[in-house]
Amino acid sequence: MAATPTRRKKRLGRYLRELREAAGLRAVDAARKLKTEESTISRYENGIYKPAWAAVSVLLTYYGAGDDAEEKASTLYDAASVTMPKIRLPADSPKAFRELVNTEREAEQIYILETSVIPGLLQTADYAMAVFATAKVTSDVDELVNIRLERQRYLEGPDAIELCVCLDIAVLHREVGGSKVLRDQLQRLLELIEQPNVTVHIIPFETGAYGNMSGGCWIMTFGDEGDSDVVYLEHPAGGVWVENESDVQHFQTMFDEVRTASLDPEASAEVIRARVRSLSK
Numbered sequence: 202m203a204a205t206p207t208r209r210k211k212r213l214g215r216y217l218r219e220l221r222e223a224a225g226l227r228a229v230d231a232a233r234k235l236k237t238e239e240s241t242i243s244r245y246e247n248g249i250y251k252p253a254w255a256a257v258s259v260l261l262t263y264y265g266a267g268d269d270a271e272e273k274a275s276t277l278y279d280a281a282s283v284t285m286p287k288i289r290l291p292a293d294s295p296k297a298f299r300e301l302v303n304t305e306r307e308a309e310q311i312y313i314l315e316t317s318v319i320p321g322l323l324q325t326a327d328y329a330m331a332v333f334a335t336a337k338v339t340s341d342v343d344e345l346v347n348i349r350l351e352r353q354r355y356l357e358g359p360d361a362i363e364l365c366v367c368l369d370i371a372v373l374h375r376e377v378g379g380s381k382v383l384r385d386q387l388q389r390l391l392e393l394i395e396q397p398n399v400t401v402h403i404i405p406f407e408t409g410a411y412g413n414m415s416g417g418c419w420i421m422t423f424g425d426e427g428d429s430d431v432v433y434l435e436h437p438a439g440g441v442w443v444e445n446e447s448d449v450q451h452f453q454t455m456f457d458e459v460r461t462a463s464l465d466p467e468a469s470a471e472v473i474r475a476r477v478r479s480l481s482k
Contacts, residue, residue, distance in 0.1 A: 207307060211248030212428070213277040217260060218246040220274075224264040234263050251281050294340070297440040301419070301433050302348075306355050309424035310363045312456050315417040318377060319386055320366055321349045322356060323393055328386040331378030356399060365400045367459045368469075373403070373476045384480035387473050394470060402463035403472050411459045418452055 221231055228246070232239040235256055244250045252260075257278060261271050305311060305322075313320050318332055329346045338345060355362045376383045393399045404411060419433040432443035432452045443449055464472065 207248060207281070209248075209277075209281040209307065210251050213251065213274070213281045214246040214248040216274060216277055217257070220261070220264040220266050220270060221246075226264065231260060231263070235259060251278075254278060294439075297433075297442060300442065301440060302352065304421060304431065304433075305352070305362070305419075307423065308362055308421040310365070310422045312420040312422075312453075313364070313366045313417065314412060314456055314459060315366060315372065316369045317375070317417070318372060319368070319390065322353055322364060323366070323390055323399075324349060325382075325386045325389050326350060327378055327382045331382055356393070356396065361396075361398045363398045365402075365460070367402045367404055367456065367463050369404045370406055370472065373473065380480050384477055387477045387480070391470065391473055391477070394466065400466050401469050401473075402460050402466065403469040404459065404463045405472075408462045411462055412455050418456075420449070420452055420456055 221228070228242045229239045231242045235242070241250070245252045245256075257274060261274055264270075266274070311322075313322075318324075319328060321329065324332070326346055329349045330342060333342045333345050356364060373383075373387065377386075390401065394401050417435070419435070420430065421433070422430045429444065429446065430449050430453070432449050434441045434443065443452065463469070
């Protein structure tokens with residue numbers, strides 16, 4: 202199986218390259234020290250392979266790295282060693298969607314603006330089933346629902362993603378799957394926002410026009426200056442990535458403005474509870 206570069210391995214590799222260059226050494230010098238090929242050093246530094254800690258320790262000594270540098274390298278090494286759950290996708294999944302699943306699991310923060318449905322990372326199985334049932338998907342619906350639920354594991358554990366959602370209040374009134382399915386979905390949403398890493402802001406009708414009024418977006422950040430923030434725009438054929446720095450900044454500014462115009466988390470939770478009560482009558 203081919204090695205898969207990840208952002209965490211790339212952070213470690215980038216730091217090792219910085220230390221090597223600061224020491225005035227070439228990749229071939231590092232390779233000789235480890236009695237390996239120069240291409241192996243390249244794979245380490247490009248995040249394709251994660252070296253053994255023994256090799257990292259030898260390189261740190263060779264580069265003359267101090268205690269602070271060794272501590273940082275150790276932190277990056279531990280992060281690169283974390284194995285995130287891998288999601289098996291249907292063979293006919295669009296390329297952009299595959300990239301979304303691989304990218305979101307490495308994100309530190311995800312910001313979602315959603316105008317029409319509860320975001321997939323927060324959906325119940327029945328709600329997701331109802332969404333897929335109207336989408337005319339060619340893949341097995343049960344498989345797609347299971348994949349959506351598996352992705353929700355990214356919100357759990359010590360390395361959980363921080364998720365912030367701005368959600369149009371109309372979503373609380375659109376009875377996807379019927380009133381019971383929606384009620385159960387909103388109950389689940391109330392449970393999820395009790396987690397410290399999940400925040401929901403409801404956009405009230407009184408806000409009027411917001412954003413670009415042309416649909417939602419996902420903004421993903423990675424907590425490292427070497428990893429650029431990205432935006433994902435979903436559409437029925439799969440989705441489009443926005444990576445240009447100025448365009449990403451535009452979406453980030455738009456999201457911040459929408460969040461400011463939305464209800465705070467406490468008021469948002471009360472609106473959701475009120476809707477649950479009305480659906481329970």
